[in-house]
Amino acid sequence: MRAVGSKFFLICHCVVAVAGLTMKSVRAEVAVVVSSNSSLANLTPSEVTEIFLRSSAELPSGRTLVPVDQMEGSGIRNEFYEKVARKNATQLRAYWARRVFTGKGEPPRELPDANAVKRWVASNPYAVGYIDLAQADSTVKIVLMLR
Template sequence: MKMLKRTLLAISLASFTQVSLAAVVMIGNPATADQLTKKQAQSIYLAKSKKLPSGASVVINELSPGDPIRSEFHEKVTGKSDAQLKSYWSRLVFTGKAAAPAEHGSATALKAAVASTPGAVGYIDEADVDGSVAVLFKP
């Protein structure tokens, strides 16, 4: 009986956790915000596109490797894991094709960087979106 109660409790907690999480969204500075397609978002985060559709130069912001929001975003948008991203960006930086994105230790820091930099993009949990940033894409 105790085992059944523990199992039911674990299932209930897992269900609650899944429901309480919002979706990850790509954000941008409101002054240079454009609505993006998945292909455009992917091109930006893989440094294949260095400008937003409006023509503004892109400043890419990332959360630190291992952050669950980072993993979710890249799984849905670029299709790459943290290890694959590290290898990909190392190659781009080494060959001089791109500068590494700025990394932030928290969604709050990333959001502040995007809010204060024209052309900046990033990603956060949708629940953290406020008037300081604009949603560009929701995977």
């Protein structure tokens, strides 16, 4: 009986390990994008963090960018903030609750999906957003890749 229990445990452990590897492999490459008409060539991860956490929207060049988020709860949004700001969804909600309560800022505008983000960014030379790399097209310019 003990051998059967050990084999069952081993099989369960293997299934969980494989599932974990599969989940990591489906993670998207996040592209930070601006309008294809923008003169901006690239952004650093720290600049993107400052822009989206609204600690500073002004770049060293003096240019101010307006960030736009995807909907709360979307996988790409969670992945973006984990990669760029090292914050999960709960930490991000707490961050914005504090900022709003103290009058230090409002979160970026939320749009429903990547297509809405692309349309908004493409039509506004001062907007910056993020999408899955696979959704990038000629209407936007990639200024940072988050892997």
